[in-house]
Every structure is written in structure tokens, then in C-alpha cells.
Amino acid sequence: MSNIPETGRTPRITIRLVILQMIVLSLLLTLGGRLWYLQIRNGQEYTQQAASNNVQQVVTPAVRGSILDDKGVPLADNETRLVVSASRTDLLKQKDDGKAVLARLADVLGMSAQDVRNKVRLCDSKTPKPCWNGSPYQSIPITDTATTQQALQIMERREDFPGITAEPTAVRRYASPGGANAAQVLGYLSPVTDDEIAAAEKKGQSLLRSDSVGRSGLEKTYDSELRGKAGVTRYNVDNLGRVIGKAGETKAQAGSTLVTSIDAKVQAVAEKELAQAIKDARKTWDKVTNSYYKADSGAVVVMDVHTGQVVAMASEPTYDNNAWVGGISAKDYKQLTTKSSNYPLLNRAIQGQSAPGSTFKVISTSAAVNAGYSIDGHYSCPSSMTIGGRLFKNFEGESAGAITLEHALEISCDTVFYGLSYDQWLKDGGTKPKKHTNDWFYKTAKQFGLGSTTGIDLPGEVTGRIPDRQWKQAYYDANKVYWCKVAKSKKTDYASQIARENCTDGYVMRAGDSVNYAIGQGDTLVTPIQMARVYSAIANGGTLYQPSIGKAIVSADGKTVTKIQPKVSGKAPDTKKTLKYINQALAGVVTSGTAAWRFGGWPQDKITLHAKTGTAEVAGKQTTSWFTTYSKDYAVIMTISQGGTGSGGSGPAVRKIYEAMYGVQKDGSIDNKKALLPHPTTTLPKINGDGTVSASKAQNAQKASYDLPFLPSGSGGTVQLAALTPDRSEKYLLGRRYWS
Numbered sequence: 001m002s003n004i005p006e007t008g009r010t011p012r013i014t015i016r017l018v019i020l021q022m023i024v025l026s027l028l029l030t031l032g033g034r035l036w037y038l039q040i041r042n043g044q045e046y047t048q049q050a051a052s053n054n055v056q057q058v059v060t061p062a063v064r065g066s067i068l069d070d071k072g073v074p075l076a077d078n079e080t081r082l083v084v085s086a087s088r089t090d091l092l093k094q095k096d097d098g099k100a101v102l103a104r105l106a107d108v109l110g111m112s113a114q115d116v117r118n119k120v121r122l123c124d125s126k127t128p129k130p131c132w133n134g135s136p137y138q139s140i141p142i143t144d145t146a147t148t149q150q151a152l153q154i155m156e157r158r159e160d161f162p163g164i165t166a167e168p169t170a171v172r173r174y175a176s177p178g179g180a181n182a183a184q185v186l187g188y189l190s191p192v193t194d195d196e197i198a199a200a201e202k203k204g205q206s207l208l209r210s211d212s213v214g215r216s217g218l219e220k221t222y223d224s225e226l227r228g229k230a231g232v233t234r235y236n237v238d239n240l241g242r243v244i245g246k247a248g249e250t251k252a253q254a255g256s257t258l259v260t261s262i263d264a265k266v267q268a269v270a271e272k273e274l275a276q277a278i279k280d281a282r283k284t285w286d287k288v289t290n291s292y293y294k295a296d297s298g299a300v301v302v303m304d305v306h307t308g309q310v311v312a313m314a315s316e317p318t319y320d321n322n323a324w325v326g327g328i329s330a331k332d333y334k335q336l337t338t339k340s341s342n343y344p345l346l347n348r349a350i351q352g353q354s355a356p357g358s359t360f361k362v363i364s365t366s367a368a369v370n371a372g373y374s375i376d377g378h379y380s381c382p383s384s385m386t387i388g389g390r391l392f393k394n395f396e397g398e399s400a401g402a403i404t405l406e407h408a409l410e411i412s413c414d415t416v417f418y419g420l421s422y423d424q425w426l427k428d429g430g431t432k433p434k435k436h437t438n439d440w441f442y443k444t445a446k447q448f449g450l451g452s453t454t455g456i457d458l459p460g461e462v463t464g465r466i467p468d469r470q471w472k473q474a475y476y477d478a479n480k481v482y483w484c485k486v487a488k489s490k491k492t493d494y495a496s497q498i499a500r501e502n503c504t505d506g507y508v509m510r511a512g513d514s515v516n517y518a519i520g521q522g523d524t525l526v527t528p529i530q531m532a533r534v535y536s537a538i539a540n541g542g543t544l545y546q547p548s549i550g551k552a553i554v555s556a557d558g559k560t561v562t563k564i565q566p567k568v569s570g571k572a573p574d575t576k577k578t579l580k581y582i583n584q585a586l587a588g589v590v591t592s593g594t595a596a597w598r599f600g601g602w603p604q605d606k607i608t609l610h611a612k613t614g615t616a617e618v619a620g621k622q623t624t625s626w627f628t629t630y631s632k633d634y635a636v637i638m639t640i641s642q643g644g645t646g647s648g649g650s651g652p653a654v655r656k657i658y659e660a661m662y663g664v665q666k667d668g669s670i671d672n673k674k675a676l677l678p679h680p681t682t683t684l685p686k687i688n689g690d691g692t693v694s695a696s697k698a699q700n701a702q703k704a705s706y707d708l709p710f711l712p713s714g715s716g717g718t719v720q721l722a723a724l725t726p727d728r729s730e731k732y733l734l735g736r737r738y739w740s
Helices: 011-041 043-052 099-109 113-120 148-156 194-202 217-221 223-227 264-281 330-337 357-370 405-411 414-427 440-447 469-487 494-505 511-518 528-540 576-591 646-662 697-701 728-734
Strands: 055-060 074-086 140-143 164-174 189-191 212-214 231-237 243-250 257-260 297-304 310-316 378-381 384-387 390-393 401-404 543-546 550-554 561-563 567-571 610-616 624-630 634-641
Touching: 074 099, 074 148, 099 113, 099 140, 099 148, 113 140, 148 164, 212 217, 212 223, 217 223, 264 297, 264 310, 264 634, 264 646, 297 528, 297 646, 357 405, 357 414, 357 440, 357 511, 357 528, 357 576, 357 610, 357 624, 357 646, 378 405, 378 414, 384 414, 384 511, 390 414, 390 511, 401 405, 405 414, 405 576, 414 440, 414 511, 440 511, 469 494, 528 543, 528 576, 528 610, 528 624, 528 634, 576 610, 610 646, 624 646, 634 646
Parallel strands: none
Antiparallel strands: 055 231, 074 140, 074 164, 189 212, 231 243, 257 550, 297 310, 297 634, 378 401, 384 390, 543 567, 550 561, 610 624, 624 634
């Protein structure tokens, strides 16, 4: 018997060994499977990726397409400038993160070191402008106004300026031909962001880190057509980064040219006259507030009534688009975005909302006829009316007796429309409305397209507001808690009294709401572009066009011309008889109505004008001036916030725009040689075989009768703002325009 113990395996040890063997085997199988996946299944893909590690790309920016007026004059194009840029990647390799390099660069460029550092810092939620909102791997432009001497200093002293380049680059230029700035219409550019690149990849689109994209205006709407495609040259490099060969090349494709319906000369006149009207209003005494009119902003639209194409569009205050080229300075950015500047980036032609005042009465006239009131009837025009225990007055307290709807439009009698709207409100059930109300006055406004966007090819358009029963209910639901909180307080001011009323039944359409609405007051809001479409429809026989500015897209080689055809978006809810009646009434406004004092000596028998004046009241502010007009070819709409009466504040400027377009002289004669645009332009400018577009001879030869020297082609020159709507207290007061 041996003293050596047995070493045989026990069942427990055997099980453990089997499990261990299975684990080892599974690991080997997993490793083998992964090697098969990487080397066999996806081998080609990873081979390509590995090869790409030895390929460097050089991007050649595409030349952005030009934006032209209707005769081929450049509104936005490109020019070559010496651009000094900095590479953050190279600067961060320096011991001090490139601070010394940037300081030396500032000395050469004559800039402050802080300004240069601000240019290359990256934007985030805590970093104020200016900063770089593009890719951190892209060269960042410091200035695009470098002189040849400055560029030579930088390039000859490479060792002092690592990461700094100075080279000729095509940059955007907003030429302002003849003073036609068109800032809000054209928009501006800024570098693409990483988020935008990622979003584009998801959509199957291509954006490079070197790209700049449109941020507003036509630059944004037609960005993909204007931008083109950047060229990419790929070089094989060794492990030291030295080029050993060319791997391939994709040539840059220049962007397409956008031909617009804007006429540069008419645009210049419209801008000049709007600015002058605002200046004149600020010198006019307001007897109500015992102060000069503030005239803080305004807009004007000139539209071809036959197509809906915009001939001119101006907004005040305005700005210079060129401030954004090459990166905007801190001073310029602050000036464009602070309250004191009154937000010039805002295009008030499509984003400025205000009550339309009496210009809305064409809608109310249409609604009254559709509701069954006789177009040939006579209606009482007293100096005031008592409705619901409140006294509603005519604007200046005048009385005209029993008059027709035509005469009511001519003299802008409020009480006629008060009476019609009040009668309809009663027929719909008053404060206890029927299950199915007719709501003719609200329905008609929506049929004219009010309360919704027009669809113009500019970003950021707002809807305006038609305060119908649905809106009243939604507004009540949104504000009930606040109103009832104010109602419990002991405040006795007017706004608190309104809050107490609204807490109880703010959703009810009251008589005061309806009668105010009928004369374009209360909670009603419209934009100038909406009113241009309404009055164009009245002028052309009832067709509502979708406003547009783009007229054609011409490919860089000129072989493809894509016309942008006018689009019909609806029909006015009027018969031919009603439209003829309204036309006749609006012509009377010019000859014997509220605008007659501004149109003395106008050749009405040769160039018939139709107009409606509007003086909209806004609680806590001076009156808004509205002047809506049209001829057989054009609608001209102007509004000036806190600018006085319709004919008083805007009338002279609108007349001068018509005088310029038709060549009307001071004595009322017509000089066709001085007429800027007596008929709408229906053809495109000449497109040459090489893709360039030539300005028409007529455009180059014609001289304006205004002091606006027209510069020849080639001569030099994301902040998203919501529409400025009334504040809370104004909303309370806007709904009730009466005297107790």
C-alpha cells in the first residue's frame, strides 16, 4: 500500500475543465469571426479608409452666383479681394496658442489685438459677437480689405506668421447700383456650421467646411442654387505629410445666377422716398400727443398687379449687407441687433405687423355686399354711434348723412362700417352666437388671404392676424390665468378693468370687437406684402397671386434657364360688378376723397390712380400711416409706424414713386423718356453663350429724373428676429377703440 495519494480527477474538477475549454473555444470563435468580418466582409471599406489617411484634400471654393435685377444689373455679385485668414489648428500648436502671432498680425493690419483675437474665437452660447460660427478646422478670415503691402509683409515673414495666409479670394459684394440697397431683400452670408454640415449629410446634400450659406433674404431662399459646388483636389502624402502624387480632382462648379423682378432704379427711388417720408414725418407736429411724430420704422412695396412679382421692396431702418462680408465687427453687430437701432435686420415689408386702419375698408365693403347689403344702397354716416353703451366716433368727428358705400370709401366714414358690422354681429346672435354663424366680415378677409402667409420667396414671413371667434377662444385660453390674477387685484387702471372683463368672458365676440374690426382696428394685424396682394387683386379683376421676387435661374454655363412662373393662389370673393364698384370708389379717393389734397394736378385721365388712406390707432403710440394704391399695372403700398395720417405721412412719397415710374413732371405732363418703368418688364435680360447676363441697353442708357446717379455694372459696393408684435398691455387696448 503506497503512501502517495491518488491524483485522479474528481467529477467537480472535470466539469470545471470542460467549462473552461468551452469558454476558450468561444473566445477563439468570436475572435475569428471578428477577423473575418474586418478582413473579408468589410475589408474593402477599411482598406479605403486606411488609404484615405494618406490623402489630403484641398478645397477650391465655388464662385457664388450673382443676383440680378430684371434688366441684368447686379444687385449682389463677387469681387476679388486680398483676404488674410488664420488657421486655428496651426495657432493652437504654438506654446501660447498663437497669441503672439495674432498680436504681430494686428500690428501689420492696423487692427487692435483684441479685435483679431475675437475674430478667431469660436461661438457658443456664452461668447458674444464677433466670433467664428463656422468649422474650427476651416481657415478663419480676419480681414478682406488687406493691402498688397500688408499681404507681402505676411508672406515674406512666414516664420513670424505660422498659420496665417494672405491670398486673393472671391468675396461677396452688394453693389447697390444707383443707391438700390435692397438689404432685407438680398440678405447676407455667413460660414456654414458643423451642425448644418451634419444636417445636410442626413438629407443627402453636400456642404463643405469652407462653404458660406445664405442667412436671410434671397441669399437664403435660393442658397442651394446660388452656392454651386466647391472643387476638391486630393493629394497622396507620405507619413511626414509630403505630397507624393495626385489622387484625383473634382472641379468646382460655379453657382447659378438668379434673375429677379426687382428693378434697380425703381428700388432706389422707393428707398429714397420711404427714407424721406420718415424724415419729413419726424418734422411734423402731432396735435394728439403734442410732440413730433416719432416715425420709427416703415416699409414700401411696389408690385406688378398682373403677376404678383415684386418690383421694389424697402424697409426702414435698413443696413449695409457688406458689413457681413469677411465677418462682421462687434460694433456693426451691436448696431444691427440692439433695441436702440430698432432692428434693421427685420424686413418690415413681410415681418412688420400692424393694424391696417381704413385701408381694410375694401374688405369690409366686399363683406357687406356678400352679406346681402345693397351695393346701390345708402347708409347713415353720423359723427358717432352708441353701441353696447359705448360711444364710437368717426376719426375726426365728421358727419355726412346717408351716403353710398362708394362715398363711404372716398371720405373714409367709420360709422357706416360700424353700423354694417354691428348689424351683422346681431344677426349672428350677438353675445350668444348661433351654432353656425355667417361671420361675413371675418370670412371675407380670409378669402382675400389675410391671416396667413402669402408664400413670397423670402424667409421669415409672418401671418398677420384675423381675430375671428376661433382666435378669440384660443387667446382666452392662453391668457385666462393672467387675466383672472389681475382681476383679483385692487388696481383700477384701464388695463386692469379690461382684464376683469376678459377673466369672465374674454372668449366672447363682443359688439366692440366687431365694429373695431370693420375699420381695421382692434386685434387685426396685416403686413404690407399682404395688402399689396389684396389691392393687386382688386386691380387685376380678382386674381390673388403668390408674391414672388425670383424670376429665373440661369445655370453658370447659360445652357439652362429655369423660369419661375407666377402662381395663382386664389380668387377674390367678389363679382365683377363689386370689383368695378370698388375701383370706382378708390379712384374717387384720389380725385375728391381723403387723398385728393396730395394729388392735385395729377394726370388722372391718362394715368388713373386708385387709393385708400389709413390712419391706424395703436394704444400708447402715435398713429400708423397707411397708403394703399394702384394703377393699371402697379400696386404701391407704404406704411410708416408712428408716422401720422395715411395721406399726410405716406402720400407724397407714394406720389413721387409713381411720378418716377411713369415720367410725370411737376406740371402734370408726362415725359416718356424719363419714365423709369412705364410698363412691367416681361422679358429676361440677354443671356450670353458663356453664361453671363448682359444688362439691357435701355437700362444703361436711361437716366433717371431723380438725383440718383446710376452706377455701371461692376462698380463697388444669423440673427433671426421675430416680428415685433404688440406687448401685453397693447393687446388689451387694441381690442377697443372708443371714447366713453
